[in-house]
Amino acid sequence: MAFFDEAELSATIGIAYQIATKHDAGPHRTRRAEKSLHLLDRALTLRPDHRVRSKAFDHLGLARTHLTVGEVGGAHQETQTALALFGAIGSKRVGDRLAELHDEAAPYAAVPEGAQLREQIQHAVTAGT
Template identity: 35%
Template sequence: MLSTVEAWALASLGRSEATRRALGEAEELFAEDTDRPVPSWMQLFNEAELHGMQALVYRTLAEHDARAAPSAVHHATEAIRLRQRTGRERSALLDRITLASVHWIAGDPDAALAQAGRALGSIHQTSSKRTWDRLREMHRLSARHQGLPAVAELRDRIREALPAPGAARPI
């Protein structure tokens, strides 16, 4: 888990090779069969969480290195598929926002609109500060396509879904 956070930090700096190395380490550590007890803060970190973090890392890296976009799509799709069995709606929502965001980055507004629409359909049921932050990021990424009527409409829906500045925010 910690290696995925390190990879996310490296991705935000645009360090492609270091990001990929950290994600490789995360995969190796996750796959290790160990008899040691899992710390309480890691008990919910399962395969879906690993894919979700990998998707977020590659989505972040894709802003610096477009070659990361297909990996982000793959991992987000896999995380969403795996979460269908777990009932972790907020995590699935975050994965869907990640998937929409990478489609914006990759210049595929149709796919982004489809995923963003699905995310907005469940946002009020599973909202949190992280959800709002990721939604704001998705809104930012959609800006270069705002000339398309469907994107302009989606951007209005995103603004309506976000809490007003200064309003009480979910934790």
């Protein structure tokens, strides 16, 4: 609980909105995605610089939210930052989340940015093991 601060609360609720977005095909989907992005951005703003793994998780949450609504460019951009952080810390948990993102990006493998995103994740996760 020592680490559960305002940044962590914002990230946790942002991920909840991301999951809700993923399972919602209705009219509230876009609003939930926007809320997720806002809360995850806020978490990043509030995080101290030394919380590198948490920042990687936040960027992965942003990437996953972008993918959920078909914004491959946004997902690609956030993944680049997450990959850079992963390279700096080599966290197994971040590697696991990257592997999940790789699988979630499969529907976009025919799109150049989607294919590149998957290839970069595969390379980083393979190199990190």
